[in-house]
Amino acid sequence: MKKVLITADRVIVGPASQVTVDGAVLVESGIIGAVGTAAELDASVDAHIPRLRCPGATVLPGMMDCHVHLAFDAGPDPISAVTDADPRELSTAIAERAQQLLAAGVTTVRDLGDRDGLTVALRSSIDSGAVVGPRVIAATAPLTSPGGHCGFLGGEVTTDDDIREQIARNAASGADVIKVMASGGALTPKGPRMWEAQFTARQLRLIVEEAAHHGLGVAAHAHGTETIGHCVTAGVRTIEHCSWRTAEGIVYDPAITQGIVDNDISVCRCVSGDWQLFLEQMGPERAKAMIELIQEMREAGVRFIAGTDAGVPGARFGDYVGMLEFFASLGFENAEILDMATVNPAHALGLSDTGVLAPGMRADLIVVDGNPLTELGSLRRVQHVFSAGRSVMN
Ligand SMILES: [Zn+2]
Incomplete structure (x- = not known):
């Protein structure tokens, strides 16, 4: 399963009150490897790992x-x-x-x-x-x-x-x-x-x-x-x-x-x-x-x-x-x-491995265009969906 570093204007880490501005999420082997700021992870994650840059977008739990x-x-x-x-x-x-x-x-x-x-x-x-x-x-x-x-x-x-x-x-x-x-x-x-x-x-x-x-x-x-x-x-x-x-x-x-x-x-x-x-x-x-x-x-x-x-x-x-x-x-x-x-x-549902973005959790996450915290309708503009680390669209 491919590794990818996703960067976006914000990452809703979960619960929704927890937001990292200019954030990044590292997906590896079906799970989340790291969550942090784009600057931090860009510097620390191997340069060979592909970057999925999503300007104007929000990453949030699936x-x-x-x-x-x-x-x-x-x-x-x-x-x-x-x-x-x-x-x-x-x-x-x-x-x-x-x-x-x-x-x-x-x-x-x-x-x-x-x-x-x-x-x-x-x-x-x-x-x-x-x-x-x-x-x-x-x-x-x-x-x-x-x-x-x-x-x-x-x-x-x-x-x-x-x-x-x-x-x-x-x-x-x-x-x-x-x-x-x-x-x-x-x-x-x-x-x-x-x-x-x-x-x-x-x-x-x-x-x-x-x-x-x-x-x-x-x-x-x-x-x-x-x-x-x-x-x-x-x-x-x-x-x-x-x-x-x-x-x-x-x-x-x-x-x-x-x-x-x-x-x-x-x-x-x-x-x-x-x-x-x-x-x-x-x-x-x-x-x-x-x-x-x-x-x-x-x-x-x-x-x-x-x-x-x-x-x-x-x-x-x-x-x-x-x-x-x-x-x-x-x-x-x-x-x-x-x-x-x-x-x-x-x-x-008793699922302790999903619902928030944190290292070790299943990589169930989505990227939407805009900010759902200010515009709920941005959830209709889904750009990427990852299900257990697998990119399933785009
Ligand atoms: Zn029913």
């Missing part, structure tokens, strides 16, 4: 999308798109979608629900170097109740033994994380409503314990307020959506939020790139309520991680920055948003 479904096609009927697809064609489509994310500067994706372990197969192809793609963290088949949310992916469970067996099956097939559909969801019309629990508090605890036996954390899809509370008590690692729904409408519970903060649980408030359309469809009152919930959680100190839910209807792959701009529209600082895309996910 971004992470903590919630995607590579097996879904973002079209109106993802269920048929997954269940009727020819497995070989679906594998090709999955690889292409992962590459779209990578080209957008996303060097790590967490897939939270696929079929037949297809994303694990993609992960192996990427890791072996046969295919170019982002680092893949795969959940395989999400646990769900019979006829429940995304049951068509193959993870329906009823009894405690079913739960143990499904987790063991996922772990054996190479899952990196266990996903549970703790409440209903919008995608599965005949299943429980979004606020209805699919598992009891006791079952959720069992799922977390069983996953831990296999060395895995749990990501819980949870829309319902009561279910969110049960997920906190059970000790899940991340809560997906976290939209505080009940049969009577939105009911926010600050005590549960305090539990989220105290137990170091991260929240992936999935938002697609075309969130403006989504807000319009919600209507002003519901949209305002949803935004207020996010503000409340932010003020309480919740750690947010960035995720697009790419693959579900309307959530396109590769429109990652659009999702980040949603948080900017709510008044989040650019540095805070960059942390949601880098250091926060690394912490939440």
